[in-house]
Amino acid sequence: MDRITLGHGSGGRQMHKLIDSLFLKAFSNPILNQKRDSAVLNIGNKKIAFTTDSYVVDPIFFPGGDIGSLAIYGTVNDLSVCGARALYISVGAVIEEGLDGSVLERIVRSMAEAAKKAGVRIVTGDTKVVEKGSCDRIFINTSGIGEVYYEGLSTDKIAPGDSVIVSGPVGDHAISVLSKREGIEFGTIVRSDSAPLDKLIWKVLRSSKKVRFMRDPTRGGLATTLNEIALGAKSGIAIEERDVPVRPPVRQACELLGLDPLYLACEGRVIIIAAKEDGPRILKTLGADKAGRGAKIIGSVTGDRSARVYLNTIAGGKRIIDMLSGEQLPRIC
Amino acid sequence: MKYIDEFRSRALTSRLISRIRSVADEGREYRYMEVCGTHTMAIFKYGLRELLPRNIRLISGPGCPVCVTPLEYLDRAIAIAGLPKVIITTFGDMLRVPGSSSTLENERAGGKHIKVVYSTDDALDIANRNTDKEVVFLGVGFETTVPTVAASIMSAAKQGIHNYSVLCAHKTMPEALGAIMAHRDARIDGFLLPGHVSAITGMKPYGFLAKRYGAGCVAAGFEPVDMLQAILMLMEQKRPIVEVQYKRIVDPLGNRLARKAIEKVFEKSSSEWRGIGKLKNSGLRIRKEFSRFDASLKFRVKTVRPREDKSCICGAVLKGIKTPVDCKLFGKKCTPADPVGSCMVSSEGTCAAYYKYGRR
Amino acid sequence: MCLAIPMKVVKIDGDQGMVAAGGLTRKANFILMKDIKPGDYVLLHAGFAIAKVKPEEARQTIKLIREL
Numbered sequence: 234m235d236r237i238t239l240g241h242g243s244g245g246r247q248m249h250k251l252i253d254s255l256f257l258k259a260f261s262n263p264i265l266n267q268k269r270d271s272a273v274l275n276i277g278n279k280k281i282a283f284t285t286d287s288y289v290v291d292p293i294f295f296p297g298g299d300i301g302s303l304a305i306y307g308t309v310n311d312l313s314v315c316g317a318r319a320l321y322i323s324v325g326a327v328i329e330e331g332l333d334g335s336v337l338e339r340i341v342r343s344m345a346e347a348a349k350k351a352g353v354r355i356v357t358g359d360t361k362v363v364e365k366g367s368c369d370r371i372f373i374n375t376s377g378i379g380e381v382y383y384e385g386l387s388t389d390k391i392a393p394g395d396s397v398i399v400s401g402p403v404g405d406h407a408i409s410v411l412s413k414r415e416g417i418e419f420g421t422i423v424r425s426d427s428a429p430l431d432k433l434i435w436k437v438l439r440s441s442k443k444v445r446f447m448r449d450p451t452r453g454g455l456a457t458t459l460n461e462i463a464l465g466a467k468s469g470i471a472i473e474e475r476d477v478p479v480r481p482p483v484r485q486a487c488e489l490l491g492l493d494p495l496y497l498a499c500e501g502r503v504i505i506i507a508a509k510e511d512g513p514r515i516l517k518t519l520g521a522d523k524a525g526r527g528a529k530i531i532g533s534v535t536g537d538r539s540a541r542v543y544l545n546t547i548a549g550g551k552r553i554i555d556m557l558s559g560e561q562l563p564r565i566c
Numbered sequence: 567m568k569y570i571d572e573f574r575s576r577a578l579t580s581r582l583i584s585r586i587r588s589v590a591d592e593g594r595e596y597r598y599m600e601v602c603g604t605h606t607m608a609i610f611k612y613g614l615r616e617l618l619p620r621n622i623r624l625i626s627g628p629g630c631p632v633c634v635t636p637l638e639y640l641d642r643a644i645a646i647a648g649l650p651k652v653i654i655t656t657f658g659d660m661l662r663v664p665g666s667s668s669t670l671e672n673e674r675a676g677g678k679h680i681k682v683v684y685s686t687d688d689a690l691d692i693a694n695r696n697t698d699k700e701v702v703f704l705g706v707g708f709e710t711t712v713p714t715v716a717a718s719i720m721s722a723a724k725q726g727i728h729n730y731s732v733l734c735a736h737k738t739m740p741e742a743l744g745a746i747m748a749h750r751d752a753r754i755d756g757f758l759l760p761g762h763v764s765a766i767t768g769m770k771p772y773g774f775l776a777k778r779y780g781a782g783c784v785a786a787g788f789e790p791v792d793m794l795q796a797i798l799m800l801m802e803q804k805r806p807i808v809e810v811q812y813k814r815i816v817d818p819l820g821n822r823l824a825r826k827a828i829e830k831v832f833e834k835s836s837s838e839w840r841g842i843g844k845l846k847n848s849g850l851r852i853r854k855e856f857s858r859f860d861a862s863l864k865f866r867v868k869t870v871r872p873r874e875d876k877s878c879i880c881g882a883v884l885k886g887i888k889t890p891v892d893c894k895l896f897g898k899k900c901t902p903a904d905p906v907g908s909c910m911v912s913s914e915g916t917c918a919a920y921y922k923y924g925r926r
Numbered sequence: 927m928c929l930a931i932p933m934k935v936v937k938i939d940g941d942q943g944m945v946a947a948g949g950l951t952r953k954a955n956f957i958l959m960k961d962i963k964p965g966d967y968v969l970l971h972a973g974f975a976i977a978k979v980k981p982e983e984a985r986q987t988i989k990l991i992r993e994l
Contacts, residue, residue, distance in 0.1 A: 239675065240903045247903045366677070415658075415682045420944070420951030485567065485948030489932050489970075490658075490684070491913075491929045493611075548579045548790035552611020555922060558902040562658035563682060565972045566603060566631050566707060566912065567948050569932040569967060569979055578991050585994045604929055657972070685973025687955055710928035714974040717957050762928035765969065765977040795991060813983040815969055821977060824958040 245451025245557035249461075268465070270311040273381060280381035284308060284437040287374040288435075293340065293463035297405070297424030300373055301343035303500060306429045306453070308377040309351040313434040314447040314503060316383030319351060322356040325374040330365045349507065351429035353377065361468045383438040390445040393536040396512035397470060398505040400433065400519050401426065401527040402478040403455050404497030405547050407561075408486045415563060426500030433524040440518040443508035449525060450504055451557035453557040457544045458504055460556045466506075471543040472532030478526075495544075495554060497561070506534065522540030573789030574612075582794040583617050589801050596622045597753055598800055599886050601743065602760035603630030603912065604788050610919045612790040622797065624917070625886035628731050628742050631707045631735075632659050632912035633884065634839040637872040639735045642663030643704055644673055645867035646733065652865075653679040653696060655689035656704040663911045666872040686718035693722070702861045705732040710762040712736045712850060713824035716831040719852070719859045733861040734852055737837050739763050740771040741848035747779040748911040751887045756782035756800040758793065761812040766828075768820025769808050772821050776806040787812035807840065831856055840874075840908045841881035880907035890917040897921060930971035932979045935964050945970055 240247045257266060264272045271284035286307050293300040305322065312319040324344065328337065348355050409425040412418065430449065438444055446466075450458035455477065463470045479487070479494045487494050501524065507515055512530050519525030534544070542554045572578075590596070600606055606626045609615060616625060628634055644665050647654045654670065661671045661682060674680040679699075683689050686703060693701035705715045716730060722730045725754035739760060744751055759772060764785040775781045782803045796811040803809070810816045828850070837849020852860040877895055882888040890896045890909065900906035902918050909917035933945035933952070941957040945968065955974045956962055967979035 238903075239671065245903075392939040415684075418952070420946070420953075421949055459872045471955045481567075482950045485931075485950040488567065488570065489929075489950070490950070520973075544613075544791075546612045547574050547576060548612040548614065548617075549576045549583070550616050550790075552610065552613040552616070558922070559662065561913075562661055562915070563684060564659040565657045565684065565711065567931075568934070569984055572984075572988060578988065581991055581994050602928065685955070687953075687973050708928065710930065710971055710976065713958050713976065714955075714972050717955065717974065721957075760928065762930050762960060762969070762971060762976070791987075791991065795987070811987075813987060814980050815977050817977070821958060823960060824976060 237436070240454050240559045243557060243560045245457055245559065246555070248557065249556070261473055269315055269503065271315040271317060271379070273315060280384065282312050282315045282379045282381050283376070284311040285374065285376040286311060287372060289369070289372050290410060291369060293370055293553045295425055296409050296422045298427035298500070299340060299343050300338035302347035303427050303493065304373040304375045304419070305344055305347035305351060305353070306427055306500065308375040308451045309546065310352060310449045312377050312379035313431045314449055315381065316386045316438060316555060317379030317381045319353045319377055319379040320354045322348065322353050322375055322377045324552050325335065325356055326360050327368050327372040328360065329368045329370050330360045330362055332370050336486060337371070344483065386444065386446050387510070388446050388462060391462070391466035391468060391506050391534055393468065393534055395445055395506050395534040396530050397459070397472060397507050397532040397534065398507065398512065398515055398528060398530050398539055399478065400503045400505065400525045401501070402480045402483065403450065403499050403502060404479055404483045404487070404494045406500040407497035408483050411563065412486070419482065423486065425481050426499055426501035428524055430503050432526065433519065433522050436518050436522060437505065437515055441507055441511040443511045444505060444515070445508070446506045447503050450499050450502055452498050454496040454498055455504070456542065456554045457556045462504070462506065463540045463542050466534065467538055467540050469535035469537040469539045469541050470532060471545065472534050473545050476529050476531045476548045478527050478529045491565070492561050492563065496557045509533070570789060571628060573787065575790040578791045579617070579794055580764065582798055584792065586622070586794065586798050586801065589798065590619045590621060592620065592621065596771070596801060597623070597755045598758060599625045599627045599754050600758040600798060601629040601739065602628035602763070603633070603797070603815040603915065605758055605760070605786065605793060606916060606919050607913070608788050608790065608793060610922065614790060614793060618797070623840065625754065626883070626916035628746070628839065628884045628885060629739065630840065630912050630915050631737065633908040633915045634737065634841065635663065635706055635735050636838045636840045637666055637874065638869055641869040642862070643733055644668055644670065644869060645869060646702055646861065646865045647673050647678045647680055649865060650869070651698065652700045652702060653681060653692060654694055654702050655681050655683045657706070658682045659912060660704055660706060664905060676867050686714050690718055690721060690727065690730060693727050697729060699729060701730050703730070703732045705734040705736055708737055708739050708760070708763050709766045709828070712765060712832065713827045716827040719831050719856055720827065722859060723856065731859045731861040731864050732852065734850065736832065736850040738840065738848055738850065741845050742839060742842065743775055745842065746773060746885050747781060749885055749887070752885065754773060754781055754886060758808070759783050759785040760798050761785050761787045761792070761816060764812070764816045764820070766785055766821050766824045769810065769818045772808050776808050780806045782806040782840055783808040785810045785812050785816050787815065841884045875906045878907035880909045883909050894920065928971060930969045930976065932967045933970045935962055935966045935968055938962060938964060945975070
């Protein structure tokens with residue numbers, strides 16, 4: 234096997250290849266093989282969702298959030314998209330020697346606040362300090378468990394004609410982090426969309442019994458997540474470029490820096506695949522909640538078995554959108 | 567977005583498409599080269615190839631600075647990054663371009679001081695704030711970008727900033743287009759000239775392409791309406807001439823002030839184009855009176871002349887003789903995540919664009 | 927090559943100024959331009975204004991296509 238590069242962690246094709254060829258092969262079991270955001274477990278007569286995620290964001294503080302709240306919301310969201318109510322969370326922190334105590338305090342406070350907001354309890358944890366240079370200030374892992382209240386969410390349920398809905402404008406998080414990290418100032422502050430989705434998703438699942446599948450478009454953005462869904466469903470997906478919601482400053486920043494908003498990470502958005510007839514109702518439910526403002530139906534599941542994602546461009550053309558290959562960089566050329 | 571959205575209008579693109587269809591002579595093939603990498607990107611991004619009649623062939627040209635920058639330049643930049651007290655500043659484009667054994671991104675992960683900047687002004691700021699360090703800017707790009715680098719050097723000279731220098735690999739466009747037309751396998755009927763380069767150079771430098779080589783030329787903008795209109799203009803030319811489609815931006819005389827800045831700081835030199843080879847008068851080097859800002863003189867580093875993969879056909883792709891799908895490495899050994907040749911490296915490189923946006 | 931976008935000049939003071947578009951503002955260097963005033967649109971490339979947008983030409987281009 235080749236040496237691991239940053240590309241293997243960017244959420245795109247390389248990462249999927251690594252997961253499939255190494256981890257899934259070695260650990261193979263029916264639950265893992267489903268590749269859900271959370272594993273759904275039968276314990277006694279209860280269905281429990283279980284997930285884990287590590288957070289290595291640079292910078293650790295950014296407009297609209299920080300590594301602490303991100304670590305809580307990210308795990309809450311991974312449970313929520315599986316139709317589970319997040320209950321308990323663990324926190325593992327790997328801290329670089331020399332980190333300012335006040336920085337750590339700020340992160341921990343932010344986590345406590347985020348947990349309160351999302352209605353979860355942090356019930357166990359672990360702390361390690363490593364030599365300077367062994368990690369970048371702080372890495373946080375969170376695991377979470379939740380109780381499944383809506384069963385049957387699965388890419389297997391996805392059928393031709395289903396609507397593809399996104400819960401709000403995309404790309405805010407990526408632009409917020411990028412402009413802070415690369416020191417590119419825009420005058421206007423673009424705030425991350427980092428937020429817990431538990432309540433929003435609960436409302437959606439209460440308003441419709443025909444939700445097929447959900448996933449939050451984090452690393453790799455809308456394009457990559459739609460590709461994952463298409464692969465899982467073994468069905469094509471077609472979206473309309475003009476319907477994809479992107480806020481004006483994010484669009485402008487993309488034009489300026491040569492980025493494609495379809496590949497920008499979100500931390501407070503969810504993609505919902507649902508039966509076409511329930512689309513408008515779900516849209517209404519989303520729009521009534523602050524966290525779902527700007528939600529749009531962006532496309533539909535096609536009948537073909539290509540497992541490809543197609544974009545009908547604003548100019549009237551059509552193109553395939555693939556998964557991300559390597560994180561996007563600002564460019565001038 | 568003003569001056570952007572109206573040039574993406576579907577009403578206008580469909581009008582242009584139907585006009586192109588009615589003008590197109592089915593009995594012939596139209597071979598047009600879009601010179602600029604940003605054109606290539608836009609063509610794929612908006613799915614324009616799908617909209618055009620099949621006998622209009624768009625061939626991607628050499629206008630991607632990342633693609634034509636030689637490996638040795640990267641090796642040199644990486645070697646300088648390894649010197650003590652050096653901060654490398656660069657446009658994001660260069661970060662992932664592989665040198666012989668590493669990339670700037672890898673070196674940055676390994677702790678080297680490499681900063682992505684959006685502007686040479688940002689690089690000068692970094693020099694001002696780190697007077698105990700040497701700040702080196704990677705000067706890559708064509709006539710659009712060169713004036714901004716020239717301005718930074720003039721500004722450093724004026725302000726007495728001694729810890730700023732430029733590792734220069736700037737190139738100029740017309741000579742490369744001439745080299746393509748001079749090639750015996752070249753079959754190009756016309757050029758979509760790079761709109762933003764033309765905004766600086768004006769249209770005069772391209773006259774020889776029409777006169778000597780009989781290639782029609784239209785300076786084109788980068789929105790779908792711009793490119794389609796430029797294609798239509800090329801098709802409707804009675805004889806090869808040099809025209810401007812991108813009139814809202816391009817003055818046929820160019821930007822004289824910007825050219826003066828280039829001439830003050832740089833002089834013509836021969837230059838190595840990755841995949842094409844050495845071309846006379848196609849590059850720029852820093853003039854003697856500004857040599858103290860020349861990183862290649864300031865930092866003496868040793869590099870070995872690197873070897874390119876023999877089966878890579880990037881050279882022929884850059885010249886428009888072959889397309890990426892003709893290459894046996896394409897999509898197999900050579901992918902955007904692990905590029906072999908130059909055209910797969912930058913997201914606007916021909917091979918990367920083919921890979922990302924589907925192949926045809 | 928050469929990504930550049932039109933932005934509106936909001937402030938200009940010697941060689942330095944501010945440009946805005948789509949709710950975003952950015953500083954811009956005007957050393958490569960002359961006769962620019964607030965309200966003009968300029969083409970911004972790598973933080974530098976490199977050309978002035980000609981509104982009349984933009985209108986003409988669109989008009990021409992509409993009449994095809």
